[in-house]
Amino acid sequence: MKRAILPGSTGPDGRPATLGVMGGGQLGRMFVQAAQAMGYFTAVLDADPTSPAGLIAHYHIDTGYLDEQGLAQLMQRSAAITTEFENVPAPALITLGAHRPVSPGADAVAVCQHRAAEKAQFRRAGIACAPHAVIETADALAAVDAALLPGILKTSSLGYDGKGQLRVETLAALADAWAALGRVPCVLEKRLPLAAEVSVIVARDAGGTLVHFPVQRNLHRDGILAVTEVPARGIDEATQQRALDAARAVAESMDYVGVLCVEFFVLDDGSLVANEMAPRPHNSGHYTIDACDLSQFDLQVRTTAGLPLVAPRLHSPAVMLNLLGDLWFGADGGERTPPWPQLLALPGVHLHLYGKASPRRGRKMGHLTVTAPEFGQARVVALEAAALLGLPPF
Ligand code: ATP
Ligand code: MG
Numbered sequence: 001m002k003r004a005i006l007p008g009s010t011g012p013d014g015r016p017a018t019l020g021v022m023g024g025g026q027l028g029r030m031f032v033q034a035a036q037a038m039g040y041f042t043a044v045l046d047a048d049p050t051s052p053a054g055l056i057a058h059y060h061i062d063t064g065y066l067d068e069q070g071l072a073q074l075m076q077r078s079a080a081i082t083t084e085f086e087n088v089p090a091p092a093l094i095t096l097g098a099h100r101p102v103s104p105g106a107d108a109v110a111v112c113q114h115r116a117a118e119k120a121q122f123r124r125a126g127i128a129c130a131p132h133a134v135i136e137t138a139d140a141l142a143a144v145d146a147a148l149l150p151g152i153l154k155t156s157s158l159g160y161d162g163k164g165q166l167r168v169e170t171l172a173a174l175a176d177a178w179a180a181l182g183r184v185p186c187v188l189e190k191r192l193p194l195a196a197e198v199s200v201i202v203a204r205d206a207g208g209t210l211v212h213f214p215v216q217r218n219l220h221r222d223g224i225l226a227v228t229e230v231p232a233r234g235i236d237e238a239t240q241q242r243a244l245d246a247a248r249a250v251a252e253s254m255d256y257v258g259v260l261c262v263e264f265f266v267l268d269d270g271s272l273v274a275n276e277m278a279p280r281p282h283n284s285g286h287y288t289i290d291a292c293d294l295s296q297f298d299l300q301v302r303t304t305a306g307l308p309l310v311a312p313r314l315h316s317p318a319v320m321l322n323l324l325g326d327l328w329f330g331a332d333g334g335e336r337t338p339p340w341p342q343l344l345a346l347p348g349v350h351l352h353l354y355g356k357a358s359p360r361r362g363r364k365m366g367h368l369t370v371t372a373p374e375f376g377q378a379r380v381v382a383l384e385a386a387a388l389l390g391l392p393p394f
Helices: 024-035 068-079 090-097 106-114 114-126 138-142 171-180 237-252 297-307 339-342 374-390
Strands: 016-024 040-043 060-061 080-083 132-135 151-155 165-169 186-190 196-203 210-212 216-221 222-230 258-267 272-278 318-324 348-351 362-370
Touching: 016 024, 016 068, 016 090, 016 297, 040 068, 040 106, 040 318, 060 068, 068 090, 080 222, 080 297, 090 106, 106 114, 106 272, 114 186, 114 237, 132 138, 138 171, 151 171, 165 171, 196 297, 210 216, 210 237, 222 374, 237 258, 237 272, 258 297, 318 374, 339 348, 339 374, 362 374
Parallel strands: 016 040, 016 080, 040 060
Antiparallel strands: 132 186, 151 165, 151 186, 196 210, 196 216, 196 258, 216 222, 222 318, 258 272, 318 362, 348 362
């Protein structure tokens, strides 16, 4: 097992030991906050000078992910390194990994970056995923089985929040859609009848110890996560157990070290199908900050620093609402400030804003977690909060 970077220890320069993170988005910001709570210094590599994590880290290296000097600086600063952005190029992680403990490793991140590789990994781990075809050539396009329609054509890499996806009904529409996506490598997935969506977040250390959060139920709107509910409302115990077992199996199949989120579809017939996975904390786990005794970011700090993992405990049922940039615009299209005082007057509301200066439609600006002693109470308050924000009920 790798040597731990102990809390309270100092680096070679006499300053507190530093944990580094590739990527400066909100996930990196919440990692930085968790690391700082334990006394670590933090270093963020992100080209954006105003990145949410870079703004609050001790060291911000504002270069691209493959910049040699930037990577050298990150290594020089950091005793161990993690990632918050799944599209960090594998070569960057390999470079870092040659000199510092890096988790998750380049191999696992590469699998999660590519839909076809990800589906192959699910299969190897014995987990069902949506019927699909890999489309990388015109021949592969011509050979597509019409039974996959109606389907969703997804770019194999770099998609997020429903970007890089087109719904297709016919083979002719499929050809047009592939052209519209630039004929890049894609996966065509059969569109499945979803009864619900759930996700599971696990953390695994180099010794193979694995702990997990409870199953989360997720509601997406326009391909973007909108609401997470925990415990997972309406999802029976057996289905939850299958999701937990599948998340464990895929983490073990990759000898994964770090925090991993696996997203699933629950189909109308009750079966469970893996959708995709993220080699990092996940938006559906943000509630863990306020509702669990250890958050997904605390566990990322522990796996990064090589510290012991213990099972996190949900101490309060929770409902999380994502706050997208849309909420900063009124019905007339003019800018407005969401009604924070009214929201904060509700019991059990925890507001998180990521420090992003310019709201844009679909941009994740923050989230709000409602906790309560009983799930029903949290849901009532979350519905009130949604109404105040002008969001539809769920
Ligand atoms: P993320 O931001 O989670 O990475 P993404 O852009 O990678 O999103 P997916 O998770 O593939 O997108 O899809 C987004 C949403 O679209 C899913 O959560 C689900 O609601 C819907 N969806 C995706 N694939 C299917 C499918 N095969 N059948 C039915 N619905 C689907
Ligand atoms: Mg997804």
